[in-house]
Amino acid sequence: MLDIMSVNKRYGTRQVLTDVSFSVGDGRMTGFVGANGAGKTTTMRIILGVLSPDSGTVLIDGTPVTANDRRRFGYMPEERGLYPKMKVAEHLVYLARLHGLDPASARRNTSDLLERLGLDARANDTVESLSLGNQQRAQIAAALVHDPEFLVLDEPFSGLDPLAVDVVTSVLSGYAAQGAPVLFSSHQLDIVERLCDDLVIIADGVIRANGSPETLRTQHSRERFEIRTAGDTGWIREVPGVTVVDFDGDYAIFECETDAASQAVLQRAIGLGAVHAFAQQRPSLATIFKEVIS
Amino acid sequence: MSNTIRPVHTAPTFMQGVWLVSNREIKARVRSKSFLIATGILLLISMASVIVGGILSQSTTLTKVAAVGTAISAVEQADAFDIVKANTIADAEALVRDGSVEAAVVADARADSVLGITVIAKTSAPSEVLSALSVSPNVKILDPAEQDGFLAYLVAIGFGIIFLMSATTFGATIAQSVVEEKQTRIVEILMSTISVRALLAGKVLGNSLMAFAQIVAIGLLVSIGLAVTGQRVLLADVGPAIVWFAVFFAFGFVLLASLYAATASMVSRQEDVGSATSPVLFLVMVPYFLVIFFNDNPLVLAIMSYVPFSAPVGMPVRIFLGEAQWWEPVLSLVVLALSTMVVIVIGSRIYSNALLRMGARVSFRDALKR
Numbered sequence: 001m002l003d004i005m006s007v008n009k010r011y012g013t014r015q016v017l018t019d020v021s022f023s024v025g026d027g028r029m030t031g032f033v034g035a036n037g038a039g040k041t042t043t044m045r046i047i048l049g050v051l052s053p054d055s056g057t058v059l060i061d062g063t064p065v066t067a068n069d070r071r072r073f074g075y076m077p078e079e080r081g082l083y084p085k086m087k088v089a090e091h092l093v094y095l096a097r098l099h100g101l102d103p104a105s106a107r108r109n110t111s112d113l114l115e116r117l118g119l120d121a122r123a124n125d126t127v128e129s130l131s132l133g134n135q136q137r138a139q140i141a142a143a144l145v146h147d148p149e150f151l152v153l154d155e156p157f158s159g160l161d162p163l164a165v166d167v168v169t170s171v172l173s174g175y176a177a178q179g180a181p182v183l184f185s186s187h188q189l190d191i192v193e194r195l196c197d198d199l200v201i202i203a204d205g206v207i208r209a210n211g212s213p214e215t216l217r218t219q220h221s222r223e224r225f226e227i228r229t230a231g232d233t234g235w236i237r238e239v240p241g242v243t244v245v246d247f248d249g250d251y252a253i254f255e256c257e258t259d260a261a262s263q264a265v266l267q268r269a270i271g272l273g274a275v276h277a278f279a280q281q282r283p284s285l286a287t288i289f290k291e292v293i294s
Numbered sequence: 295m296s297n298t299i300r301p302v303h304t305a306p307t308f309m310q311g312v313w314l315v316s317n318r319e320i321k322a323r324v325r326s327k328s329f330l331i332a333t334g335i336l337l338l339i340s341m342a343s344v345i346v347g348g349i350l351s352q353s354t355t356l357t358k359v360a361a362v363g364t365a366i367s368a369v370e371q372a373d374a375f376d377i378v379k380a381n382t383i384a385d386a387e388a389l390v391r392d393g394s395v396e397a398a399v400v401a402d403a404r405a406d407s408v409l410g411i412t413v414i415a416k417t418s419a420p421s422e423v424l425s426a427l428s429v430s431p432n433v434k435i436l437d438p439a440e441q442d443g444f445l446a447y448l449v450a451i452g453f454g455i456i457f458l459m460s461a462t463t464f465g466a467t468i469a470q471s472v473v474e475e476k477q478t479r480i481v482e483i484l485m486s487t488i489s490v491r492a493l494l495a496g497k498v499l500g501n502s503l504m505a506f507a508q509i510v511a512i513g514l515l516v517s518i519g520l521a522v523t524g525q526r527v528l529l530a531d532v533g534p535a536i537v538w539f540a541v542f543f544a545f546g547f548v549l550l551a552s553l554y555a556a557t558a559s560m561v562s563r564q565e566d567v568g569s570a571t572s573p574v575l576f577l578v579m580v581p582y583f584l585v586i587f588f589n590d591n592p593l594v595l596a597i598m599s600y601v602p603f604s605a606p607v608g609m610p611v612r613i614f615l616g617e618a619q620w621w622e623p624v625l626s627l628v629v630l631a632l633s634t635m636v637v638i639v640i641g642s643r644i645y646s647n648a649l650l651r652m653g654a655r656v657s658f659r660d661a662l663k664r
Contacts, residue, residue, distance in 0.1 A: 045482075071306075075482075077483060081482070082478065083478065086322075099305075100304050100305045
């Protein structure tokens with residue numbers, strides 16, 4: 001369990017994080033979304049101890065994180081980077097050793113990971129000789145090589161081809177399944193929607209929403225329905241407590257303030273003739289996101 | 295991945311972190327071709343200078359002088375010439391004219407001639423020949439200099455050049471590797487793993503070890519070279535200075551390396567390394583130029599030998615000249631070590647403040663902030 005408690009950070013006169021608090025539960029894939037410059041990278045750097053907050057704390061299972069706990073994190077910074085002239089396997093062993101692994105475990109983990117990420121054939125090539133996609137895979141290996149207990153990944157999917165996205169997704173889900181808290185940010189909201197158990201939305205350094213996608217849906221968007229009938233649906237506008245969002249003759253999308261209002265619409269539609277479709281619309285994550293940060 | 299129990303690893307200590315980083319630095323250096331070539335050239339130059347010096351000192355050829363008649367005995371007495379006997383004055387003059395001898399010595403029968411000989415030369419009075427044939431008064435030197443001036447000059451310049459070359463090569467290497475880590479952003483991963491101080495210490499240690507190894511190699515090579523070419527007397531004179539030079543270099547280099555790392559961390563691109571580190575380069579050049587212009591000025595040398603940046607050159611030169619009391623290098627070393635510590639503290643603050651600032655150059659004021 002990872003708790004971020006009332007973290008504030010200011011760069012000069014610019015307040016970049018204001019009272020940021022959220023939790024990453026054990027075994028929960030937590031998506032961290034926000035526009036560019038919203039404060040995601042700063043938050044992650046503070047969790048990792050790369051930056052120190054002006055105030056606030058980061059707790060691991062209830063105790064403040066210390067410099068010694070850093071080795072327990074697997075971190076993938078947004079700005080990717082490895083030594084260009086080092087060989088891939090050697091580089092991973094070096095990073096594992098820096099995290100405190102003995103040489104034998106470092107080598108074993110390296111070869112395991114390279115195999116899982118499909119990089120074993122390139123183990124003895126220098127990083128700079130790899131294709132961009134393979135460099136990304138090497139970067140992910142670098143975040144995982146030391147058996148981390150927590151994962152903090154800044155945009156782990158950017159620059160990956162669909163195949164690599166699947167590989168990385170399964171590796172990350174595997175970590176979460178083992179009980180590790182996983183925090184990842186992404187601009188690709190469809191991937192976040194598919195992957196995350198929890199969602200944290202940040203805008204201008206303030207946490208705007210926080211919870212499971214279902215909770216956020218109910219919190220941040222009103223019930224929305226679509227209906228297709230045999231006749232014209234223009235009468236829906238007159239039903240109390242209903243707002244029509246989209247209208248096209250026999251088709252309408254409307255939002256209701258109460259469940260009763262939606263049922264009233266349905267009953268009246270049935271009374272007027274045939275109803276071909278009546279369904280609740282699940283707003284996409286992108287819709288919720290826009291709703292939350294607007 | 296199945297539900298394997300994750301092994302628990304213990305965090306590396308500060309020293310282990312430093313050691314791992316410095317090991318990587320050393321490996322990266324040893325693998326770089328440019329480093330190997332530069333070291334090879336530096337070793338070759340120092341070896342060659344010893345050998346050439348040895349050859350020159352052995353083959354001091356005697357000046358050729360033509361002598362006629364009774365003058366021959368006078369010339370032979372001087373025992374400093376390769377004598378060519380000529381039959382007539384005209385023959386001797388011809389030899390002088392065609393350049394096969396430096397000068398001709400002929401008898402002078404005039405009453406006012408003290409020595410009874412005349413020296414004939416082509417364009418100007420040959421001072422070497424004259425002084426060998428002259429009668430000099432006795433000289434009594436009260437406080438003899440330990441080393442002759444020219445040799446002292448060579449030794450001073452030698453220390454100056456080696457310090458300058460080593461410091462700039464390795465300084466630039468450190469600066470580049472700091473910016474490489476910033477530019478490739480690996481620094482963020484490193485910072486999330488080990489402390490910034492351990493990272494800085496590891497880089498400085500690794501590169502200092504390499505620089506020191508290079509200096510020791512040069513020192514050994516020069517010493518062996520001096521011994522082999524039969525310049526044992528010179529070796530006995532220069533030996534202690536070389537040892538002190540190595541000791542001072544070790545501390546002085548750590549100081550410079552920290553400065554190079556700190557100033558380089560303020561920029562994000564390799565193109566900016568040069569301008570960012572130029573103040574440090576200036577500090578490295580100062581002792582070199584001072585030693586070239588003031589190697590015969592005891593006051594300047596004495597000041598140089600205590601100022602931390604120039605002590606690695608100034609103090610060994612004074613030791614070689616026999617000007618330094620036994621306690622002086624010790625005191626100067628303490629000054630150097632203390633200032634090195636201060637610089638490391640300031641340098642690591644600049645380093646840790648500037649490392650994550652990408653883009654524009656970080657100002658000194660921002661870099662020094664707590």
